[in-house]
Amino acid sequence: MTMREKVAWIAVVTSLVIFGWYFWSVWTDYAAGLLDGDDLFWRFLKCLGLAIAIMLPAALISAKLGGQAFDPPPDELETRIEAISNRVGLAVLEVALVGVVLLSKAITDIARTDFAADPAGATAIMLINLILFVTAAAAVLREILVIVQYRRYA
Numbered sequence: 001m002t003m004r005e006k007v008a009w010i011a012v013v014t015s016l017v018i019f020g021w022y023f024w025s026v027w028t029d030y031a032a033g034l035l036d037g038d039d040l041f042w043r044f045l046k047c048l049g050l051a052i053a054i055m056l057p058a059a060l061i062s063a064k065l066g067g068q069a070f071d072p073p074p075d076e077l078e079t080r081i082e083a084i085s086n087r088v089g090l091a092v093l094e095v096a097l098v099g100v101v102l103l104s105k106a107i108t109d110i111a112r113t114d115f116a117a118d119p120a121g122a123t124a125i126m127l128i129n130l131i132l133f134v135t136a137a138a139a140v141l142r143e144i145l146v147i148v149q150y151r152r153y154a
Contacts, residue, residue, distance in 0.1 A: 001150075003059075003068045004078055008146040010058045014051055015143070019136045022047045026129050033114060035125045044132070081149045089142030096134035100127065 022044060029035055063070040074082065107130070108123050115122035 001066075001154075002078070003063055003066070003070070003072060004074070004082075005147060005150040006062045006066070007055075007059050008143045008150070010055050010062070011143045012140055012147065014054050014058070015136060015140050018047050018051045018054070023129070023133055023136075030114075030126070035115065035122050037121060037125045040125060040129065077153060081146055081153075084149065085142045085145040088145055089138050092141055093135065093138035096138060097131070100130050100134060103130075 025043065026040060029040070060070060062068075104127060107126050108119070111122035111126060112119040
């Protein structure tokens, strides 16, 4: 297994577990009517810090144990795999962000109904977390595509 594929596996598993928990907790806060922007901000930063604290050492350890360079220069196959994955991941991200923009009116209406005390704050929190979600989903999709392509060519 190449180092780039190992890093993709580490990124997918870590992102699904940590950010899956984060977005699940945002959803439960929304369902309970307890959207607290300050709490969510610090929760997100903790999740981001934890993800970095796991992914970086895991990649270093897997390189060391595998006797591989941590960041070897890409060969032609790796360059092609990265290009295809980037193209698809960015296209999905662009479409998803346009979808978020198109849904912003509906999100505003939901915030006015469910969070009448502070609809502007709730709208901002919901939109920011929706943008974070589509960004994370596109990134995970990109890494999954890297793994699938390496497995196809293995």
